[in-house]
Amino acid sequence: MSPPTTDLTGLRVMVTGAAGGLGRAIAEAVHTAGGQLMLTTHDTDSLPRAAAGLDRGPEVVTAAADVTVDAELTEAVELATERLGGIDVLVNNAGVPGPVGPAWENDPAAWAHTMEVNLGGALAACRAVLPGMIERGRGRVVTISSNAGHTRWPHVSAYSVSKAAVNKLTENMAIELLPHGITMFSYHPGFVDVGLGAAEAVPGQSDDPWRRRIDSWLDAQRQDGKFTPVAEAVANLLRLIAGEGDVLTGRYLTHADDLAALVAASGRT
Template sequence: MTGGSRGLGFAVARRLAQDGVRVALVARSERGVHDAVTTLRRAGCTAYGRAADVTRADTLRTALDELRCELGTVDLLVNNAGVEGPFGPLWECDPDAWWAAMDTNVRGVLLATHALLPGMLARRTGRIVNLASHAGVHRWPHVSAYSVSKAAVIKLTENLGQELRGTGVHTASLHPGIVLTGFTDAVLAGEADPASWRGRAHVWLRGQIEAGRGVPPEDAADAVAVLARRLTETSSGAYFTTETVTRLANDGAP
């Protein structure tokens, strides 16, 4: 689990651990990883963790190799690490900050998948769930870095699903909804200047939450757990929302 020390990532890790899954967390903050692992272990879960930046191939691979030594084989990868990126019209955004969002949100998925997929293929079993967003399938003006990066994650998942046909390894991208944790904490606190582009985006998100469109982290974590169990050859590569995952859980249809 990348980005697993807090927010949605930690909620997913806790949900999987409660199901008896041995979980491994990767996040940039060493303190955050330590605290998350300690919390899970105190709850009786089996958990391990390493601090690593998902954009750094060398340190990420080292962390994953060390976790495999402690954990054993990895049968499920959840790519959750992500950043917002800059807000505002494209021509006003700093190109380096814009590309940094692509680096974390897309390269991070690529590197973690590249490191762990060969082992899954060798065992002919595995699941990869990539956290995406509706921003990747519908325009979100003034949040282009985030939107484009999530579109790339959805398309990467779709292509990988086709490449994995017949291997026993399946993948999916998931839009968890506006999850009421992590990023939305800052939104609800109104930390951004309402006149700024970030602040305007936050005003819209607050309106969505106040209208009851927020998703409890437990519901989003349940969706990941369902995908980990129910993904099949026919649904591999697909883009899911929490609603379509519910249908998958009920009748097995993608």
């Protein structure tokens, strides 16, 4: 990953789902840009991966906090407040891909779990950090979304619907948070070859025909050059973390958006 040019010195950033994939890439980029970090992972076993290699420079705090467990998120924020003085920016990254195949054939529990993690987890993390942000009168929340929620992704309905709900949650909460000086965005990083978009070790070998179909489609997108380099995917996110897009609060934004042009077009400063 190329070094980011955005300066995040002095900002305290919480990243959920930071043990690997996109979350790990976000953490590395924020750290390189000078931001202090609170990294949360699903369980204690994955904590060492979250902080590996980030032992020099800005302070990094880690905590095991399942985003479906409010008490664990609250404890993580309390630890961040003790060690860092609070949280300035929340990056809601934790997520699951969910079941594949026709929606009516999906296991109901798996479908509901996808909503619980991708939508409920984002809201739970907001519940944990917003009281402190409101008290300070400033803050930002960026929730990782997807084009699947902006348009559709047949046969991956739980994921698609959860991300559509994240976008709508962002729109509503952004208005609710305006009086408190807090901005909120949903952000699509593009297809990236880490995390949920990473290539299978043995492509097309799943026992599930729907999974093979999805894997083949993703591989075709990759071969057609439609995947986004991780550095590019993270670049606009860093700018949102830094506050460059604050006048666009409530928007669904992507890695390919020209933030400067959107800000100028908004007519607000």
